[in-house]
Amino acid sequence: MATKIFKHIQTSVVPLPIENIDTDQIIPARFLKATTRDGFGNNLFRDWRFDGDDNPKQDFVLNNPNYSGKILVAGKNFGCGSSREHAAWAIADYGFDAVVSSFFADIFKGNALNNGLLPVQVSEDFLKKIFDAVYADEHAVVEIDLVDQFIKIVATGEQESFEVNPYKKACLINGYDDIDYILSQKGKIEEFESVR
Amino acid sequence: MGQTLFDKIWDAHVVSSSEGFPDILYIDTHFIHEVTSPQAFDGLRQRGLPVFRPKQTVATADHNVPTIDQHLPIKEELSRYQVDMLTKNCKEFGVELYGLGHPYQGIVHVIGPELGITRPGGTYVCGDSHTSTHGAFGAIAFGIGTSQVEQVLATQCLLQSRPKRMKIEVNGKLQKGVGAKDIILYIIAQISAAGGTGYAVEYAGDTIRSLSMEGRMTICNMSIEMGARCGLIAPDETTINYVKGREFAPKGEEWDKAVAYWETLYSDADAAFDEVLSFKAEDIEPMITYGTNPGMGIGVTQHVPETASFEAKEQGSYKKALDYMGLHDDETLLGKPIDYVFIGSCTNSRIEDLRQVAEFVKGKHKADNVTVWVVPGSKQVQQQAIAEGLDKIFNEAGFPLREPGCSACLGMNEDKIPAGKYCVSTSNRNFEGRQGPNSRTFLASPLTAAASAITGVVTDIRTFLKEEELV
Numbered sequence: 273m274a275t276k277i278f279k280h281i282q283t284s285v286v287p288l289p290i291e292n293i294d295t296d297q298i299i300p301a302r303f304l305k306a307t308t309r310d311g312f313g314n315n316l317f318r319d320w321r322f323d324g325d326d327n328p329k330q331d332f333v334l335n336n337p338n339y340s341g342k343i344l345v346a347g348k349n350f351g352c353g354s355s356r357e358h359a360a361w362a363i364a365d366y367g368f369d370a371v372v373s374s375f376f377a378d379i380f381k382g383n384a385l386n387n388g389l390l391p392v393q394v395s396e397d398f399l400k401k402i403f404d405a406v407y408a409d410e411h412a413v414v415e416i417d418l419v420d421q422f423i424k425i426v427a428t429g430e431q432e433s434f435e436v437n438p439y440k441k442a443c444l445i446n447g448y449d450d451i452d453y454i455l456s457q458k459g460k461i462e463e464f465e466s467v468r
Numbered sequence: 469m470g471q472t473l474f475d476k477i478w479d480a481h482v483v484s485s486s487e488g489f490p491d492i493l494y495i496d497t498h499f500i501h502e503v504t505s506p507q508a509f510d511g512l513r514q515r516g517l518p519v520f521r522p523k524q525t526v527a528t529a530d531h532n533v534p535t536i537d538q539h540l541p542i543k544e545e546l547s548r549y550q551v552d553m554l555t556k557n558c559k560e561f562g563v564e565l566y567g568l569g570h571p572y573q574g575i576v577h578v579i580g581p582e583l584g585i586t587r588p589g590g591t592y593v594c595g596d597s598h599t600s601t602h603g604a605f606g607a608i609a610f611g612i613g614t615s616q617v618e619q620v621l622a623t624q625c626l627l628q629s630r631p632k633r634m635k636i637e638v639n640g641k642l643q644k645g646v647g648a649k650d651i652i653l654y655i656i657a658q659i660s661a662a663g664g665t666g667y668a669v670e671y672a673g674d675t676i677r678s679l680s681m682e683g684r685m686t687i688c689n690m691s692i693e694m695g696a697r698c699g700l701i702a703p704d705e706t707t708i709n710y711v712k713g714r715e716f717a718p719k720g721e722e723w724d725k726a727v728a729y730w731e732t733l734y735s736d737a738d739a740a741f742d743e744v745l746s747f748k749a750e751d752i753e754p755m756i757t758y759g760t761n762p763g764m765g766i767g768v769t770q771h772v773p774e775t776a777s778f779e780a781k782e783q784g785s786y787k788k789a790l791d792y793m794g795l796h797d798d799e800t801l802l803g804k805p806i807d808y809v810f811i812g813s814c815t816n817s818r819i820e821d822l823r824q825v826a827e828f829v830k831g832k833h834k835a836d837n838v839t840v841w842v843v844p845g846s847k848q849v850q851q852q853a854i855a856e857g858l859d860k861i862f863n864e865a866g867f868p869l870r871e872p873g874c875s876a877c878l879g880m881n882e883d884k885i886p887a888g889k890y891c892v893s894t895s896n897r898n899f900e901g902r903q904g905p906n907s908r909t910f911l912a913s914p915l916t917a918a919a920s921a922i923t924g925v926v927t928d929i930r931t932f933l934k935e936e937e938l939v
Contacts, residue, residue, distance in 0.1 A: 273514070273515060289784065290784070290785050290788065291782060291785040292661055292662070292760075292761045292763075292785065294761065294897075294899045296878075296897070296899040296900070296901060296902050297899065297900060297901075300879065300901055300905070301531075301878045301879050301880035301902075302879055302880055304503050304531075304880065305503075305532070305546035305547060305549070305550050305880075306546075307506035307507065307510075307549070307550060307553050308506075308507065308510070309507050319900065319901045319905055319906070324887070324905065324906075347785060348662070349661060349662040349665075349695070352661055352662065352695060352761070353597065353692075353897060353899060354596075354597050354611075354878075354897075355504070355595060355596060355597040355599075355611035355612060355613055356503075356504065356613075357504070357507075357595075357613035357614040357615060358614075360613070375662060375665070377662070377665060377695055378631075378665055378666065378695060378697055379597060379611055379612070379613060379692075382612075382613060382616070383613035383614075383615065386613060386615040386616070387615070396781075400781070437490070437629065438488050439488060439489045439490055439627075450615070450616075450619055450627050451511075451515070451618065451619050451622050451623065453489075453627070454492060454619060454622070454623045454625055454627060455622065455623060457483070457484055457492055458623070460483050460484045460492070461483050461492070461494070461623060461624065461625055464483040464494055465494075468480075
């Protein structure tokens, strides 16, 4: 089955300069009861975004009309904790196409890549530059190019290259799907089973 | 050059390895539960695919289940729907389900080992990050996302790049009152909640070797809390004795063949690790966390670190964590009043945990200000506890024994810690709101949790043990 394609984006960003953002913050467990992949964006960062009476907390960035865009920029060790893919679904469903951080937890990174949500790992220095740029001008635009593997702060021209697994890169650019690939190797799986 | 234990197991499961692609890794057993599987089954339906190897797939309901009155329908509608959906999917796709009411039901990471499904040398995955638990048997076991659950259901394989290898050695003699939970909380506090990211971690050293299987499972369970892909411990006599005779363990000739293979599963003396860390058992105190990730832990007699001791860019996140916890710089947790004690979760809900707590609380009673929940990891653990009379000891101590499930570990079912309340918890995560919106978690060992329940404040278990020795 074809999956979401990602090649290039250029957009303003939403800054969330907190470290160790775990998947329980991204989507608390009590909102994991749906049996489809849709609608998780409504509960993205639920307990940071809304108070106990479901009123938006004014000091949280997603409730600040000055910030918007397709890129979420966050502190190091983003997505640690639970393996819930719902975290990636929630971020994508809310409308983000990429997450930028100086470090990602393993399982989250894999889940994001499997959903057309690009995790872009940058240096601590470059992460600070992005935060500085967006705090200087909330409309600061960042460009991410997956084909040539770079991220650029458009106003200053500062850029950095980032790494991505070549196989996953091909999947994202072409909309390929892991299951289709493994199924194409089914003969090898059956052979493996028969000789072990 | 010799091989690591991890590489021996990995190589034995590689179906295909191509330049520029992740390996196709064969999965021996795929555990599934109600929360992370429904979308995967839907995916199979959309593709018109069956479950490729239903006999190598094992299902249970654990995250959403209530831990009292399990014979009644689940009250919460969405939880009930999700559990019903698992039943329906398992029936449609021919997967064995140990659901509510089944004598094998329980937390997925408790039932796999106790049924003899988890064995040395195997590969195990589940849509749950604490799948790392199963590595205690000398196996490769890790958590996966739902797209990968679908992948394994469809092919019994997983596309996976080989992680780096880390060895963590712990040598020496543990102090009295210090156990497996303290060891792993100590390691994570030393290397941080991200210190293991990108690695498969092998735990070694004589302290690790001296642990029971239950203790080893506690250690491997929390590998993910330092970001590790998985944790594993080479199998030995302790492992083999644990597996022997269990429901699905190999029998007769098959058993002998299996043991002969398991005995080859260790890291060769000259095997190269990408990273090696060593710790001394003597340095480890009973541990407790004070913050909002499992790396924020201290010895129970130590003080909460000062904000100024962190780099400037980290101070904001640190302060946010302390504010959430209602703590301040340099505070000591010892003597801090608590509201709840939770003994359970895939980290500490096995029979050995319950026996240890029962032995300690026998003849004592919980403090009035504390509510205690003891939640067995499985139906079998519950039955065993009752057979041994532990339930009576617990009842007399004001520690009611509930029914099996994930319970207050994750704030998904009915068992939630109320906002602002402090819970000493034997579970694995102290994230904001993990045990319920605005709940505050102190992670600790079963003994520390039990001692704190008795006194009503955060307690150093060693003070009790000294007194008891004097009597």
